[in-house]
Amino acid sequence: MFCYQCEQTYRSDDLAGCSGSKGMCGKDAATADLQDVLIHVCEGIGQYAVRARALDATDPEADRFLLYAFFTTLTNVNFNASRFVDMIAQAAQIRDRVKAAYEVAARAAGKAPEALSGPAAFVPAQDLNGLLAQAGEAAVRMDLSVVGADVVGLRSLVLYGLKGVCAYAHHAAVLGQERNAVFEAVEHALDLLASKPTELGPLLEEALALGRANFTAMEALDAANTGAFGTPEPTEVRVSPVKGKAILVSGHDLKDLHAILEATKGAGVNVYTHGEMLPAHSYPAFKAYPHLVGNYGGAWQDQQREFAEFPGPIVMTSNCLIEPQTRYRGRLFTAGPVGWTGIRHIKDEDFRPVVQAALALPGFAEDAPAETITIGFGRDAVLGVADRIIAAVKAGAIRHFFLVGGCDGAAPGRNYYTDFAEAAPQDTVILTLGCGKYRFNRNDFGAIDGLPRLLDMGQCNDAYSAVVVASKLAEAFGVGVNELPLSLIVSWFEQKAAAVLLTLLALGVRNVRLGPTLPAFLTPALVDVLVDKFGILPIGEAKADIEAALTRAA
Amino acid sequence: MPTIELTTRDGERVTFAAEPTETLLDAAARANIFLPAVCREGGCGSCRVTRQTGEVEHGPYSKAALSDAERAAGEILLCRTQARSDLELKAPFDRAAIGFMPIPERNAAIAELSSAGSSAVRLVLRLADDPMWGRAAEFIPGQFVELALPGTLIRRAYSLANTPNWDGTLEFLIRLQPNGAFSSYFADRAKIGDMLVVRGPQGSFTVDEASQAPRWFVAGGTGLAPMLAILRQMAEFGDPRDCRLFFGVNREEELFAAEEIETLKTALPQLKVALCVWKPEPGWTGFSGTPTDALASALAGLGTLPDLYVCGPPALIEAAEAVALKAGIAHDRVFSEQFLRA
Numbered sequence: 001m002f003c004y005q006c007e008q009t010y011r012s013d014d015l016a017g018c019s020g021s022k023g024m025c026g027k028d029a030a031t032a033d034l035q036d037v038l039i040h041v042c043e044g045i046g047q048y049a050v051r052a053r054a055l056d057a058t059d060p061e062a063d064r065f066l067l068y069a070f071f072t073t074l075t076n077v078n079f080n081a082s083r084f085v086d087m088i089a090q091a092a093q094i095r096d097r098v099k100a101a102y103e104v105a106a107r108a109a110g111k112a113p114e115a116l117s118g119p120a121a122f123v124p125a126q127d128l129n130g131l132l133a134q135a136g137e138a139a140v141r142m143d144l145s146v147v148g149a150d151v152v153g154l155r156s157l158v159l160y161g162l163k164g165v166c167a168y169a170h171h172a173a174v175l176g177q178e179r180n181a182v183f184e185a186v187e188h189a190l191d192l193l194a195s196k197p198t199e200l201g202p203l204l205e206e207a208l209a210l211g212r213a214n215f216t217a218m219e220a221l222d223a224a225n226t227g228a229f230g231t232p233e234p235t236e237v238r239v240s241p242v243k244g245k246a247i248l249v250s251g252h253d254l255k256d257l258h259a260i261l262e263a264t265k266g267a268g269v270n271v272y273t274h275g276e277m278l279p280a281h282s283y284p285a286f287k288a289y290p291h292l293v294g295n296y297g298g299a300w301q302d303q304q305r306e307f308a309e310f311p312g313p314i315v316m317t318s319n320c321l322i323e324p325q326t327r328y329r330g331r332l333f334t335a336g337p338v339g340w341t342g343i344r345h346i347k348d349e350d351f352r353p354v355v356q357a358a359l360a361l362p363g364f365a366e367d368a369p370a371e372t373i374t375i376g377f378g379r380d381a382v383l384g385v386a387d388r389i390i391a392a393v394k395a396g397a398i399r400h401f402f403l404v405g406g407c408d409g410a411a412p413g414r415n416y417y418t419d420f421a422e423a424a425p426q427d428t429v430i431l432t433l434g435c436g437k438y439r440f441n442r443n444d445f446g447a448i449d450g451l452p453r454l455l456d457m458g459q460c461n462d463a464y465s466a467v468v469v470a471s472k473l474a475e476a477f478g479v480g481v482n483e484l485p486l487s488l489i490v491s492w493f494e495q496k497a498a499a500v501l502l503t504l505l506a507l508g509v510r511n512v513r514l515g516p517t518l519p520a521f522l523t524p525a526l527v528d529v530l531v532d533k534f535g536i537l538p539i540g541e542a543k544a545d546i547e548a549a550l551t552r553a554a
Numbered sequence: 555m556p557t558i559e560l561t562t563r564d565g566e567r568v569t570f571a572a573e574p575t576e577t578l579l580d581a582a583a584r585a586n587i588f589l590p591a592v593c594r595e596g597g598c599g600s601c602r603v604t605r606q607t608g609e610v611e612h613g614p615y616s617k618a619a620l621s622d623a624e625r626a627a628g629e630i631l632l633c634r635t636q637a638r639s640d641l642e643l644k645a646p647f648d649r650a651a652i653g654f655m656p657i658p659e660r661n662a663a664i665a666e667l668s669s670a671g672s673s674a675v676r677l678v679l680r681l682a683d684d685p686m687w688g689r690a691a692e693f694i695p696g697q698f699v700e701l702a703l704p705g706t707l708i709r710r711a712y713s714l715a716n717t718p719n720w721d722g723t724l725e726f727l728i729r730l731q732p733n734g735a736f737s738s739y740f741a742d743r744a745k746i747g748d749m750l751v752v753r754g755p756q757g758s759f760t761v762d763e764a765s766q767a768p769r770w771f772v773a774g775g776t777g778l779a780p781m782l783a784i785l786r787q788m789a790e791f792g793d794p795r796d797c798r799l800f801f802g803v804n805r806e807e808e809l810f811a812a813e814e815i816e817t818l819k820t821a822l823p824q825l826k827v828a829l830c831v832w833k834p835e836p837g838w839t840g841f842s843g844t845p846t847d848a849l850a851s852a853l854a855g856l857g858t859l860p861d862l863y864v865c866g867p868p869a870l871i872e873a874a875e876a877v878a879l880k881a882g883i884a885h886d887r888v889f890s891e892q893f894l895r896a
Contacts, residue, residue, distance in 0.1 A: 082793065132766075330693065342763045
């Protein structure tokens with residue numbers, strides 16, 4: 001295996017990337033290799049799909065498969081080798097279907113179909129060992145010695161950005177919101193990757209095109225979530241347990257949470273959100289369920305302890321799943337794209353086994369002392385008080401905004417984001433989204449003229465909301481986004497964050513501070529490009545970074 | 555054995571013993587002390603603590619998890635460190651970050667009791683609802699529990715033969731030993747509704763999920779129980795992995811679980827089963843000999859070597875290990891659980 005797609009990838013003096021028998025995330029070598037092969041076959045689908053689309057022969061089912069298949073290869077999603085063996089066979093069938101449709105359409109248009117090579121012509125082996133033997137030709141560093149590290153790094157940026165786009169687009173698609181522009185961008189990127197491009201320019205252009213596609217995907221997801229569940233509103237959420245039987249729902253999939261709440265109606269079981277599911281409490285449709293009682297635990301990296309202590313079943317609806325420990329693996333369930341060998345998987349939203357488990361497990365014996373946090377500052381809530389915000393900025397009561405967002409690594413010494421939030425001066429407002437906020441979202445930050453200083457905007461995909469707020473405020477002040485008293489402090493962990501970063505770059509947002517570390521796939525030369533062209537900065541020391549942001553703005 | 559004393563950030567002390575051959579993380583877990591850790595292989599830094607006194611041996615790790623400066627300041631990774639003397643450690647986390655889980659002790663009623671061949675019984679228990687554990691039967695296939703007769707201190711370990719479930723069902727295959735305390739209870743006095751104390755789940759004889767190798771199971775007598783549990787779980791999950799079962803008894807009349815094995819063959823079409831009788835009567839159509847004899851002939855000339863899971867009396871395990879060695883199966887790909895005389 002070789003994988004360096006996430007932030008926590010193995011780093012030593014002479015190597016960046018996981019290449020042993022198991023990655024840092026717990027993904028074993030066979031699964032990693034099979035994921036490479038799956039992506040390779042998907043590139044073949046892209047090759048034919050691009051050409052078929054040009055002849056108006058689209059195949060939305062194939063596009064949906066691409067979103068789902070790519071989602072399974074994100075960090076901390078699917079660790080089940082046999083699921084990948086099945087998906088590779090399925091991908092090859094779909095590729096052949098798209099190929100046939102393309103050839104029919106080409107002939108109908110009086111053209112000779114192109115004979116494609118590379119992934120388009122790849123024949124995957126029938127069994128696990130055969131597929132593992134083929135993994136070499138699908139590896140990200142396959143031609144490293146020929147094309148060099150910069151090209152491989154930029155291809156990786158495109159590939160991982162594409163994964164993020166697919167994940168968001170899949171979440172939107174399950175709620176019925178699809179965008180042709182996204183399907184087109186996905187196919188285009190796959191076709192480009194299949195051609196093994198060696199020029200940096202077109203690759204960088206492709207990365208920015210994916211950034212734009214990701215903006216569309218996040219817009220679709222925003223429309224899907226607000227369309228299905230209403231507009232998020234400021235909401236107090238209980239973060240301590242209440243007595244009774246309990247189910248914990250983690251991941252990002254609001255549709256699964258909805259299905260679980262329906263399955264538990266009147267069953268005497270309380271439902272808790274975990275991690276990135278927290279923002280659900282701010283949607284009117286979810287607030288209507290009295291048995292959605294609160295949020296439990298912290299960020300994903302604490303799950304091994306927290307799940308062990310949770311007295312009921314746990315459902316992972318998307319990432320981040322980490323190696324399930326003995327003490328809770330029997331009551332852990334996966335759903336959607338998630339999987340782990342030996343862990344029960346829920347198919348077709350039939351959550352009845354989870355309800356049975358909740359009734360059989362002890363639940364919380366007593367109420368814990370009540371503790372709440374306030375969330376739900378999506379774009380409507382923030383823009384609803386835009387006049388007050390603008391007045392406070394003009395009066396000097398708010399000096400600066402910091403968007404501290406994204407997802408955090410596991411290392412306990414990394415207090416940068418907490419230090420940053422705590423050291424931000426009293427006349428600054430902190431907007432936050434993603435999972436990194438669990439390091440500071442129980443702290444009391446106070447208020448400015450009645451506006452809370454900490455505004456929780458939602459999941460990582462609510463970066464869309466943040467961009468909308470920033471551009472509306474820029475409009476109101478009559479300046480560009482980069483002239484706003486706003487700094488973006490982004491922590492990235494996996495590929496959705498890579499896609500969000502590409503979106504910010506594509507929108508021309510400059511001076512993003514990126515941490516906890518820079519991606520291992522970006523070579524020093526590529527980092528220089530990002531610094532020169534887009535003003536990206538690595539994080540430094542919290543107080544100094546705050547000072548620099550305030551000085552820049554002043 | 556070195557003693558490790560860990561002081562948490564909130565000043566609590568946690569003490570455990572560590573063999574020089576195990577990591578501090580594993581040593582603590584063995585004492586039911588679950589210290590914070592995520593990757594468990596030196597990459598994430600979640601298990602970083604400071605060594606204040608004592609000598610250690612530190613294995614390879616990622617510089618991202620532990621910088622040279624931190625290392626020089628005495629910091630170590632629990633997942634990568636072995637003790638070379640008593641140690642005093644200072645942790646950057648509170649005691650609340652540590653998991654302490656006692657082995658569950660629960661009451662269960664006998665729901666079914668029937669004979670399984672001429673020298674074993676099949677026992678089904680139903681767990682009573684419990685404020686701490688609920689009524690769920692949570693365990694990993696391959697694990698065992700200890701059963702205690704009510705009002706006695708006598709405990710015996712038995713592997714579970716069924717899969718985890720939410721109605722509290724525990725199934726066992728128990729060999730009747732002449733004059734054994736438990737055996738005579740099950741043979742003579744036990745009746746439906748009797749309450750037993752169940753202590754567990756325990757044990758680490760579980761499948762290596764990460765391995766892609768075929769799984770071969772070698773069972774002697776009631777050593778079939780954990781194999782049934784594992785195979786039934788594979789059937790539940792539709793696991794497509796290659797698997798074989800070598801199940802042996804001394805005499806034909808001792809065979810049992812024929813129906814369960816047939817059900818498994820239907821649910822797992824790839825499963826091959828060798829029924830082995832050491833001293834068969836004329837007319838026996840299965841394998842004549844021990845399950846390790848059958849194993850040896852199946853391994854001959856094989857391309858992809860399997861992982862071996864062996865459960866039964868000590869002699870069976872020794873024989874299986876010898877066969878594995880000869881066939882070139884690495885020692886750490888042979889997993890065994892030994893049955894002691896009860």
